Structures are given as structure tokens and as C-alpha cells.
Amino acid sequence: MKKRKDGRYQSSVTITDPLTNEKKRIYVYGRTESEVIRELNRVKLNNGKELLMPTFKEWKNEWLNIKSEEVYNSTISSYKDSLRLHISPILDKYKLKDITPSLIRTVLRNIPTQRTKEYCYIIINAILNQALREDLIDKNPCINVKKPKSKPKEASIITNEEFNMLLNSAKNTQFEIILRLAFDTGMRRSEICALRWEDIDFNKNIIHVRHAIKIDRYAPIETRFSIGEPKTDYGIRDIALTGILKLNLQKHQIRQKEFFKNKNRILSLKDFVFMSQHHSRLGNFIQPDNITHEFVKLKRKAGIKSDITFKSFRHTCLTSLAEANIPAKAIQAHAGHANASFTLNRYVHKTEQMTKSIAEYLNERNKKLTSQ
Incomplete structure (x- = not known):
């Protein structure tokens, strides 16, 4: 402890910064030696927590x-x-x-x-x-502070009429195949964009979902989009390939082979199913945001006035499975979710067909009761 020229006493203590674990020297001052000792003890007691408290x-x-x-x-x-x-x-x-x-x-x-x-x-x-x-x-x-509660917005289901209008507007483009894939599988945008030909087993009629496009909007533009795993571990899954989707994907593959042939390239199983058409990214994956932007333009072209979005395909697919009385656990696995309750609460919506199915079941049950 030393006495300063201004009459005050000065001493110091070394403490550890809680954020960096670095040692820092803290100086304390007082009009008397006892004041300095009290201040030193206070700093030591709290390890300088109050003085080094981060913002x-x-x-x-x-x-x-x-x-x-x-x-x-x-x-x-x-x-x-x-x-x-x-x-x-x-x-x-x-x-x-x-x-x-x-x-x-x-x-x-x-x-x-x-x-x-x-x-x-x-x-x-x-x-x-x-x-x-x-x-x-x-x-x-x-x-x-009371936690704010939000009521999830009820997602719109795509009607068969709307789906056909979208298909007609996208006819003979790769986006037509994207629409069919989303309608039949309910796959996420990021999963669709990361799909490669090696992920589609035409013999066993299975789509292997193994990858997804990851977005880091704060990264440099050249590394903003990357290939990673699906949103959760449950996102790694196999999805059934329907007959009509299989036929359309095979036709799409033939068109891609012809396109690559004209570019002096051979289409391989490692190539993406849906590719960027931009000359600087030719052959690379399309970005998820591009699907959203393209869907907005397509919806406008088709003259659809409802509030459906591209994500509505996911809701529509999972709801249709529930209408068909597919078990909740199977729908959860198809969606790639961690639990069935989340799938049912967030993505499955009550429809007229569900109400009709319930009524038919109850009528049949009552008939059995009255016949006894």
C-alpha cells in the first residue's frame, strides 16, 4: 500500500476476468488505510465480479x-x-x-x-x-416477465385445383418436378435443394433424405450456402417414391442428360437433381430462397389468390396422410420430426374429409350397437 501525492492511499489486487479467464489487476483507493483494506476485501470476496461485470x-x-x-x-x-x-x-x-x-x-x-x-x-x-x-x-x-404467447397461424392447404394450376404454369420446367416432389413427399426446401441423383433409388422406389442446404446469412457470400445434414437427426430418413413422381423424375433426368451432353458433360449420380440455371453456378445446387421467390412468381402467373406458400406443400402432404388414417408415428417419420405430437399439432390440420371420416366411423359403430 502506498500514499499518493493527492493524499489518498492506493493498493491493488489481481482477479480473474469471468469472460476471458485472463488475470487483471484492479486498483483501489481510499482516504485511509482501513478504507483501502475494506475495498480490497470487497473486491477479493466477489473476485471483482461487480467491477468486471460484462455488458x-x-x-x-x-x-x-x-x-x-x-x-x-x-x-x-x-x-x-x-x-x-x-x-x-x-x-x-x-x-x-x-x-x-x-x-x-x-x-x-x-x-x-x-x-x-x-x-x-x-x-x-x-x-x-x-x-x-x-x-x-x-x-x-x-x-x-410473463412470456408472450403466440398462436401459430393456421397454414393454408393446397387444393387439387390450385396444384393443377401451378403445374400448368410450370409445365416443362424443372420447377414442375419440384412442385410434384413437394406435393408427394412434403420435403423441406433445404432438403429438396440438396437432393442428388444417388439419393433416389428407382429400383426400390425410395428417396433417401441425407442432406440439406445450410444458410449462414452473416457469412461471406461465397460461403453463405453449404451442404449439411437435415434440420434434426430425425431428418435423415427414407421416403416412398410414388409411381407418377418416379416417372416425372426419370423424364427430368433424361432432359438433364441431354442438357449436359450439349455442354460436353456427363450427368453423374453425384449431380444435383435440381440445378442452378445461372451461368456462374451452372450445375450447382439451387438455393432455398430461390424456390420461395420462384413459387411467388408462379402463383401470380397461375392467378392463385389464396395465401398458400411453398411451405403449404409440407402441411398439405402431412394432412393428407392423416386423412388416410396413416398412424401418427409413421407421419412423424415421413416428416422427419423428433416426435409425433409436434407433427400433429403443427402440420396436420382438420379438414372436411377428417370430419366425414369421423362421422362414418361413428355411424358404423352405432349400427353395430343397435344390431346387437
């Missing part, structure tokens, strides 16, 4: 690094988007210990849609829970 901005970056080892890049991109647009503008400047339920409510209050509010709450809660587990804070203020 929300510092900790969220550390949290993103932690999560990047657990989730896909596309999920990290989604987190970053929500943080940048809704959360960071309000919380970044505050130290973790100073974030209150009132501040969190302010963040949520400024978000326009209920679904986004719920998602942002989940992110804030996860960030602060991680801080709690690492002893950076003593309590997660989200405990005192």
Missing part, C-alpha cells in the same frame, strides 16, 4: 459463441437478426446486473408481432440463464 453486448457475443457449437449457422443467423433488430438497441449498453424486468418489458413492448415477441423473449431468457449458470448474475429477471 449485455459483451455477454451476448460470448453466448453466441457458446451456441454456435450447439446449433446450426442458420439458427445463429436467426438469433443475430432478432438481437440486431429488437433486443440490442435497448439492452446492449446495460451491465448484466442492471437489466431489470422493466427493461425486458420495454424491449417486448416495441416489437410489433406476437410471434416475434415470443421469440425475442426466448433469446433474452436463454442469454440471461447462461449468465446465471456461470454466476455472473444472481437472478434471471425474465422470471418476473
Whole structure:
């Protein structure tokens, strides 16, 4: 301990930064030696936690690094988007210990849609829970904030008439085959884009879903899209290949062979089933966003006014399986979901055919009862 020229006493203590594990020297001051000793003891007791307490901005970056080892890049991109647009503008400047339920409510209050509010709450809660587990804070203020609840929007089912209108508008293009594939299989966009000819077994009439296109919107443009595994482990699955889809895929393969022949190339099993037509990416996979953009244009061309989207194919396929009384576990496996309840709650929608089937079953049951 030494006395400074201004009359105050000065001493120091070495503590460990909770974020970096680096050793840092903290200097303390006091008018008397006893004041300095008390301050030294306080710093030592908390390992400088209060003095080195990270801001929300510092900790969220550390949290993103932690999560990047657990989730896909596309999920990290989604987190970053929500943080940048809704959360960071309000919380970044505050130290973790100073974030209150009132501040969190302010963040949520400024978000326009209920679904986004719920998602942002989940992110804030996860960030602060991680801080709690690492002893950076003593309590997660989200405990005192009611979690927003959003009602999932009922997805529109594609009618047979709409499907035929879309097929006519896409006739003799590779997008016609994409529509047929989505209608029959309910595969995700990312899975369709990653499909190679080696994944289709025309002899056993099976489509092997093994890969998906991953998107990292914060990566450089040349590495933004990459080949990875499906969304979950359950996404790795085999799907039945229907007769009409098989015929159309085989015709599509013949057209691709002719196209490659004109380019002095031979189509191989490693080639993608659906390829980019852009000259700089010729032969490469198409990007999932391109499917969405193309579907919007096709829908407009077909004159369809309903609010169907490309994802409606997934809902339509799984709902049709439920209408046919396919067991829930089989529908779950077909969809590539982790559990059947999620499949039924999110993707299977009540239809007139289901109501009719229930009525027919009950009528048959009652007939048996009255005949006894």
C-alpha cells in the first residue's frame, strides 16, 4: 500500500476476468488505510465480479459463441437478426446486473408481432440463464416477465385445383418436378435443394433424405450456402417414391442428360437433381430462397389468390396422410420430426374429409350397437 501525492492511499489486487479467464489487476483507493483494506476485501470476496461485470453486448457475443457449437449457422443467423433488430438497441449498453424486468418489458413492448415477441423473449431468457449458470448474475429477471404467447397461424392447404394450376404454369420446367416432389413427399426446401441423383433409388422406389442446404446469412457470400445434414437427426430418413413422381423424375433426368451432353458433360449420380440455371453456378445446387421467390412468381402467373406458400406443400402432404388414417408415428417419420405430437399439432390440420371420416366411423359403430 502506498500514499499518493493527492493524499489518498492506493493498493491493488489481481482477479480473474469471468469472460476471458485472463488475470487483471484492479486498483483501489481510499482516504485511509482501513478504507483501502475494506475495498480490497470487497473486491477479493466477489473476485471483482461487480467491477468486471460484462455488458449485455459483451455477454451476448460470448453466448453466441457458446451456441454456435450447439446449433446450426442458420439458427445463429436467426438469433443475430432478432438481437440486431429488437433486443440490442435497448439492452446492449446495460451491465448484466442492471437489466431489470422493466427493461425486458420495454424491449417486448416495441416489437410489433406476437410471434416475434415470443421469440425475442426466448433469446433474452436463454442469454440471461447462461449468465446465471456461470454466476455472473444472481437472478434471471425474465422470471418476473410473463412470456408472450403466440398462436401459430393456421397454414393454408393446397387444393387439387390450385396444384393443377401451378403445374400448368410450370409445365416443362424443372420447377414442375419440384412442385410434384413437394406435393408427394412434403420435403423441406433445404432438403429438396440438396437432393442428388444417388439419393433416389428407382429400383426400390425410395428417396433417401441425407442432406440439406445450410444458410449462414452473416457469412461471406461465397460461403453463405453449404451442404449439411437435415434440420434434426430425425431428418435423415427414407421416403416412398410414388409411381407418377418416379416417372416425372426419370423424364427430368433424361432432359438433364441431354442438357449436359450439349455442354460436353456427363450427368453423374453425384449431380444435383435440381440445378442452378445461372451461368456462374451452372450445375450447382439451387438455393432455398430461390424456390420461395420462384413459387411467388408462379402463383401470380397461375392467378392463385389464396395465401398458400411453398411451405403449404409440407402441411398439405402431412394432412393428407392423416386423412388416410396413416398412424401418427409413421407421419412423424415421413416428416422427419423428433416426435409425433409436434407433427400433429403443427402440420396436420382438420379438414372436411377428417370430419366425414369421423362421422362414418361413428355411424358404423352405432349400427353395430343397435344390431346387437
